[in-house]
Amino acid sequence: MTTLTSLTLAEARDGLRAKKFSARELADAHLKAMEQARALNAFVLETPERAQAMAAEADQRLAKGGARPLEGIPLGIKDLFATAGVRTTACSKILENFTPTYESTVTANLWRDGAVLLGKTNNDEFAMGSSNETSCFGPVTSPWRRKGSNVPLVPGGSSGGSAVAVAANLALGAVGTDTGGSIRQPAAFTGTVGIKPTYGRCSRWGIVAFASSLDQAGPFARNVKDAAILLRSMAGHDPKDSTSADRAVPDFEKAIGKSVQGRKIGIPKEYRVPGMPAEIEKLWQQGAAWLKSAGAELVEISLPHTKYALPAYYIVAPAEASSNLARYDGVRYGLRVPGRDITELYEQTRAAGFGQEVRRRVLIGTYVLSAGYYDAYYLRAQKVRTLIKRDFEEVFAKGVDAVLTPATPSSAFAIGEKSAGDPVEMYLNDVFTVTVNMAGLPGIVVPAGRDGAGLPLGLQLIGRPFDEETLFSLGAALEQAGGTFAPARWW
Amino acid sequence: MSRPAGKSKLVRGAQGDWEVVIGMEIHAQVTSKAKLFSGASTEFGGAPNSQVSLVDAAMPGMLPVINAHCVAQAVRTGLGLKAKVNKKSVFDRKNYFYPDLPQGYQISQYQAPVVGEGKVLVDLPDGEIEVGIERLHLEQDAGKSLHEQHPTMSLVDLNRAGVALMEIVSKPDLRSAEEAKAYVTKLRTILRYLGTSDADMEKGNLRADVNVSVRKPGAPLNTRCEIKNVNSIRFIGQAIESEARRQIAILEDGGKIEQETRLFDPAKGETRSMRTKEEAHDYRYFPDPDLLPLELDDAFIASIAASLPELPDEKKARFVKEYGLSAYDAGVLVAERETADYFEQAAKGRDAKAAANFVINELFGRLNKAGIGIERSPVAAEQVGTILALVAEGTISGKIAKDLFEIVWEEGGDPRAIVEGRGLRQVTDTGALEQVIDEIVAKNPDKTAQAKAKPAVLGWFVGQVMRATAGKANPQVVNELLKKKLGV
Numbered sequence: 001m002t003t004l005t006s007l008t009l010a011e012a013r014d015g016l017r018a019k020k021f022s023a024r025e026l027a028d029a030h031l032k033a034m035e036q037a038r039a040l041n042a043f044v045l046e047t048p049e050r051a052q053a054m055a056a057e058a059d060q061r062l063a064k065g066g067a068r069p070l071e072g073i074p075l076g077i078k079d080l081f082a083t084a085g086v087r088t089t090a091c092s093k094i095l096e097n098f099t100p101t102y103e104s105t106v107t108a109n110l111w112r113d114g115a116v117l118l119g120k121t122n123n124d125e126f127a128m129g130s131s132n133e134t135s136c137f138g139p140v141t142s143p144w145r146r147k148g149s150n151v152p153l154v155p156g157g158s159s160g161g162s163a164v165a166v167a168a169n170l171a172l173g174a175v176g177t178d179t180g181g182s183i184r185q186p187a188a189f190t191g192t193v194g195i196k197p198t199y200g201r202c203s204r205w206g207i208v209a210f211a212s213s214l215d216q217a218g219p220f221a222r223n224v225k226d227a228a229i230l231l232r233s234m235a236g237h238d239p240k241d242s243t244s245a246d247r248a249v250p251d252f253e254k255a256i257g258k259s260v261q262g263r264k265i266g267i268p269k270e271y272r273v274p275g276m277p278a279e280i281e282k283l284w285q286q287g288a289a290w291l292k293s294a295g296a297e298l299v300e301i302s303l304p305h306t307k308y309a310l311p312a313y314y315i316v317a318p319a320e321a322s323s324n325l326a327r328y329d330g331v332r333y334g335l336r337v338p339g340r341d342i343t344e345l346y347e348q349t350r351a352a353g354f355g356q357e358v359r360r361r362v363l364i365g366t367y368v369l370s371a372g373y374y375d376a377y378y379l380r381a382q383k384v385r386t387l388i389k390r391d392f393e394e395v396f397a398k399g400v401d402a403v404l405t406p407a408t409p410s411s412a413f414a415i416g417e418k419s420a421g422d423p424v425e426m427y428l429n430d431v432f433t434v435t436v437n438m439a440g441l442p443g444i445v446v447p448a449g450r451d452g453a454g455l456p457l458g459l460q461l462i463g464r465p466f467d468e469e470t471l472f473s474l475g476a477a478l479e480q481a482g483g484t485f486a487p488a489r490w491w
Numbered sequence: 492m493s494r495p496a497g498k499s500k501l502v503r504g505a506q507g508d509w510e511v512v513i514g515m516e517i518h519a520q521v522t523s524k525a526k527l528f529s530g531a532s533t534e535f536g537g538a539p540n541s542q543v544s545l546v547d548a549a550m551p552g553m554l555p556v557i558n559a560h561c562v563a564q565a566v567r568t569g570l571g572l573k574a575k576v577n578k579k580s581v582f583d584r585k586n587y588f589y590p591d592l593p594q595g596y597q598i599s600q601y602q603a604p605v606v607g608e609g610k611v612l613v614d615l616p617d618g619e620i621e622v623g624i625e626r627l628h629l630e631q632d633a634g635k636s637l638h639e640q641h642p643t644m645s646l647v648d649l650n651r652a653g654v655a656l657m658e659i660v661s662k663p664d665l666r667s668a669e670e671a672k673a674y675v676t677k678l679r680t681i682l683r684y685l686g687t688s689d690a691d692m693e694k695g696n697l698r699a700d701v702n703v704s705v706r707k708p709g710a711p712l713n714t715r716c717e718i719k720n721v722n723s724i725r726f727i728g729q730a731i732e733s734e735a736r737r738q739i740a741i742l743e744d745g746g747k748i749e750q751e752t753r754l755f756d757p758a759k760g761e762t763r764s765m766r767t768k769e770e771a772h773d774y775r776y777f778p779d780p781d782l783l784p785l786e787l788d789d790a791f792i793a794s795i796a797a798s799l800p801e802l803p804d805e806k807k808a809r810f811v812k813e814y815g816l817s818a819y820d821a822g823v824l825v826a827e828r829e830t831a832d833y834f835e836q837a838a839k840g841r842d843a844k845a846a847a848n849f850v851i852n853e854l855f856g857r858l859n860k861a862g863i864g865i866e867r868s869p870v871a872a873e874q875v876g877t878i879l880a881l882v883a884e885g886t887i888s889g890k891i892a893k894d895l896f897e898i899v900w901e902e903g904g905d906p907r908a909i910v911e912g913r914g915l916r917q918v919t920d921t922g923a924l925e926q927v928i929d930e931i932v933a934k935n936p937d938k939t940a941q942a943k944a945k946p947a948v949l950g951w952f953v954g955q956v957m958r959a960t961a962g963k964a965n966p967q968v969v970n971e972l973l974k975k976k977l978g979v
Contacts, residue, residue, distance in 0.1 A: 082552045095551065102545060104552060206552040212780035241554050242782050320780055323584050326595020327549040331647070342645075346588055369586070369775035378777060 004029035005169040006486075009073055009226035012172050016062055016072045023058035023072025026172075027051045027116050030074045034118060034170045037143075039491045042164040044079050044137045045087055046119040054116040061114065070233055071114035076165035076174035079120040080127055081107050081217075082206040086117070090208040091135035092125045094328045094335045094353025104206025105238045106175065106217045113233040118171050122161030125355045126325065127182055127210040130429040132160025133419045134357040142190060142412055143168040143487040146453035153412040153455070156186030156429075159220070163190040166220045167487060173230045174220040179210050180313055181408075181433025183218045184445040188407035188458030191447040191485030193227045193475065194220045196433075198466045199440035200245035201231075203238030209324040211317040212243075214437040223484055224446060224475040228252035231468065247466060255472040261295035263474065266400040270306035271432060273409060280406045280457065283449045287404055287459040290448075290481035291474065301400060303391040306435055308384045313434040314427055315368050315381035321358075322365025328353060360423065389439040396464050402474055405432050407445040407458035436462050444471040448482045456485045497617070500666045501708060504739045509705045511735045512712060513671050514625075514663035517678060518656045519688040520632070520696030521564045527631050527655035528555030528598060535694050539637075539648040547653040549593035554781050557582075561655040562785065564687040565605050565629050567795050568657055571685045571802055572624050574609025576792050580628075582782045586775045590647050591634035599658075601776045604628035605785060611661075611681065612804055613673045614822055622674050623662035632656050657688065663702065663712065668728040668735075675699060675724055676826075680803050684828045692723050699727055703734045705742065713738075714748040718762050721755050730755035734762045806831055814843035823851055829865045836872035841879045849879060853896055870899050877906040886910060888917050890962050919965040921972060924956070927964075928972055931955050942977045949973055 004026050007015065015021055031048045051074060058072035082088050082100040089095040103111070111117070124134040131154035132140040140160040142153040144167070155164045159176030163186035166174050176183040178196035187194030195218045202217040209215060219230035232252045238244040267288060272281070288298055330336035330349030337348035354362065368377035395403065409431055418426045436443035442465070445458040459478060463471045501508040526533055529546035546553045569576045581603040584596040606627035613620050634652035638645050659678065665671045679697060682688040690697040699722075704715035716738070718730045733755075738748055752771070753762040778784075801809070803825045810821035810831075824847060825831045833854075838846035854875065858868060878895055881887045887895060887910055895906055895915060910916055918924060931952060932939055942948040949970070956969045973979075 082550075088551070090551070098551065100550065100552075102550070204552075205554050208551045209781075240556060242556055243780075319777060323586050323596055323775070323777070326586060326588065327551070327593060329588060329590075329595060331590050332548055332593060333550070342590055343588075366775065369777055371773045371775075374775075374777070 009172040023055040027055035042161040043119040068114035074116040076121040076171040093136045105203035124158035127158040129157040132157035156189035158182040179214045181430040187445040189412040191456030195444040198442045203241040205240040211320040225256045255469040258473040263296045263401045266301035266403040268303045271405045294477040305387040309435040312381040312384035318361040318365035403462040407460040411451045411455035446475045447485045513665035514702040516700040517659045521655035526653040543649040568687045569606030572609035575607035580605040599630035600628035625660040668731040837875040
């Protein structure tokens with residue numbers, strides 16, 4: 001019983017039902033692990049009382065034999081999800097003392113299914129970042145270190161806290177959001193599995209908005225099966241979100257272990273970017289080979305507009321963000337810095353409340369929507385978006401079931417290594433992931449190997465709209481060939 | 492579109508005639524129990540901030556969901572304005588900061604409105620004009636800033652925030668303050684017929700932005716100024732007249748009109764600058780990513796079309812044709828749907844012209860005196876109908892009918908029973924009348940003599956008989972008897 005925290009979610013679920021341990025014991029083990037891992041800064045708020053109360057209820061249900069799908073499973077929740085009565089800040093000073101009266105649909109679905117809240121996980125401020133360094137609560141440190149080095153590494157972002165909570169065994173699973181790669185990139189950096197489902201699969205209601213047309217919630221887990229179990233509970237139509245899809249949620253867990261014989265995997269030549277490390281290229285070929293030996297068919301494909309995706313993304317996302325963040329004005333809730341008049345109140349509040357990266361994106365977004373620039377930037381970016389979507393549609397129309405790509409152009413970098421320099425360097429981290437958000441498609445990242453320094457590397461599978469099942473099947477096949485990855489504990 | 496002004500519409504300046512060109516943007520509150528994108532109530536007069544949902548207050552993570560009823564109301568209005576309903580329209584965000592705008596943007600429709608071009612026919616003393624409708628779109632109202640409650644702070648009431656408005660944009664087809672006022676009045680009538688807006692200016696649910704420019708007759712359009720948020724029909728007229736005079740004075744002085752937004756000050760009766768073109772906001776419109784494009788199918792539009800009521804223009808034409816009313820009387824009666832319904836009920840199976848006269852003269856006069864609307868009239872249409880029937884069948888005279896109406900107004904009751912109970916039945920018994928006439932003739936030999944030479948004196952005798960019978964004598968019978976007695 002020494003390692004309740006190193007169980008997989010599915011193992012814990014079965015153990016609870018078999019009365020091998022109680023939900024309370026499971027929660028306490030994780031709360032203790034969280035306490036011991038505070039150096040990682042994965043959680044910005046621990047909720048032990050709530051966790052214990054929820055676990056106690058789970059134990060009652062388990063005793064009565066009426067266990068729900070996630071009964072007693074302790075989770076970390078990105079601080080972007082509104083949790084009723086539990087402080088929710090988006091890791092921004094402007095919301096530093098905001099406690100919502102309402103529960104996001106995704107988390108409400110998880111509690112409905114019996115999950116237990118351990119606490120709120122750290123993220124880049126308003127989910128804007130690829131390293132979790134823009135949080136007002138400070139950066140998250142990855143549990144991974146380079147061989148023979150103590151240099152602290154980033155866990156990726158923006159859902160860095162959720163990724164670390166899972167990678168460092170502080171939670172059995174965690175929930176993040178992904179606007180341009182914010183689940184998949186940290187999953188790749190931390191050796192965890194992360195999936196961004198199809199746009200519309202999970203409700204956005206109650207998630208602090210970054211870029212509404214791109215934001216999607218998704219799970220982190222230590223293996224593909226656990227991710228499938230979590231997504232099933234999170235997903236579903238929500239009439240409170242007009243962009244939520246009114247379609248049935250399959251039992252994703254059933255896709256695990258399903259044969260991938262004859263599935264057609266596209267290898268896009270445009271994802272071979274200049275300067276990409278050889279070990280990434282090697283990993284990609286290895287992944288393709290594993291799928292081939294599992295029975296899949298490989299085809300070279302072209303997604304010709306890929307190179308325009310990143311610049312277009314950095315127009316669309318900031319444009320929406322500049323408008324979405326207008327509500328943080330110091331008038332109704334959150335931080336207020338008084339001024340001589342209303343304009344000064346706005347200026348002082350927003351200057352004090354928003355960090356540098358958020359201010360940068362609000363300014364970019366305001367600029368690209370301005371009269372005289374709208375056509376050249378926003379409208380063109382939307383056209384690019386349509387072309388990117390069409391690239392994928394054409395590939396899928398030719399019978400391709402999923403597209404295999406690297407998850408990131410490199411392994412994790414050191415804290416401070418990229419945050420001080422040219423922001424575009426940081427933005428380039430998302431080069432393989434943003435296309436998926438721009439096209440609204442599902443994308444899963446599965447760890448597949450390590451680089452020379454021993455850091456995990458991930459591969460990404462991109463699927464047809466609402467065909468997450470295929471991604472889970474293929475992801476499980478990769479996992480079976482490549483294994484899972486856990487950091488050695490040093491904290 | 493460029494309707495020429497009639498000679499009478501021109502404004503005389505120091506250097507000749509000027510033509511005023513007016514276009515209007517009317518903001519009408521949609522009749523709906525809930526707001527455009529939230530379930531909060533739209534009830535008028537609630538305690539401040541008592542009708543505010545999480546969405547209206549723009550709490551983090553809240554999302555708008557379109558209220559289907561408001562969409563149906565906009566489509567209904569579009570059909571009532573004989574306009575094109577767009578099967579696909581888009582909601583956009585209009586971004587600006589203001590404390591009573593919680594989201595930091597207003598959800599509106601910019602490039603793709605739900606309703607396109609239509610038209611409104613407006614009755615004027617010298618004929619009918621057609622005013623083009625450019626578009627109609629749905630948008631959210633803002634909240635209200637209150638500046639007088641606190642010495643150093645402003646307070647915000649968000650009850651109105653998110654309430655659905657229809658913005659109805661006219662083409663620049665209006666040529667005078669009178670036309671503009673008549674247009675707004677007619678639009679108001681149509682909205683009330685359709686039941687899509689109460690269009691009550693006092694409650695602020697109909698507001699107008701008025702675009703005014705002036706030009707020499709036949710010249711191209713000149714720079715316009717927009718007068719924001721005018722909230723009564725009278726002020727619309729005053730604002731246009733003062734703004735036109737201001738612009739003419741500038742142009743006649745050799746100056747240039749600067750495009751700007753102005754406000755009308757009712758106390759001073761003039762407009763003043765609110766912001767110039769340079770100070771104009773850049774609203775950074777873009778499609779709201781929280782909302783899918785609004786797509787309407789033919790069946791939805793057809794079902795609304797099938798449920799449209801008879802509109803004022805059609806009703807007026809029918810009143811003229813079916814009841815033989817004058818165009819003027821018909822126009823008066825159809826101005827409010829309640830009045831038209833009242834009239835039709837009162838006229839059912841009776842002399843329609845008499846009913847129209849009675850409603851317009853007696854009922855309207857009495858309602859005005861009491862200061863109430865027809866919906867609160869203590870005399871029901873059936874009661875008026877009965878009074879009209881009593882006159883038609885000769886049971887009471889026209890004069891008694893007015894007295895009877897007043898009794899019913901004050902006391903209520905069945906008019907026929909009142910006539911019987913109070914002996915108001917008119918006297919047609921020739922024997923009884925002859926006796927009265929004989930007495931009067933005998934007492935007034937001089938008048939009798941005059942009557943032979945001057946038949947107009949007959950009227951004096953009629954009056955005497957009516958007085959003697961307390962108005963109950965049948966005037967026709969009296970006339971005939973008098974003619975016989977006096978030999979005229």
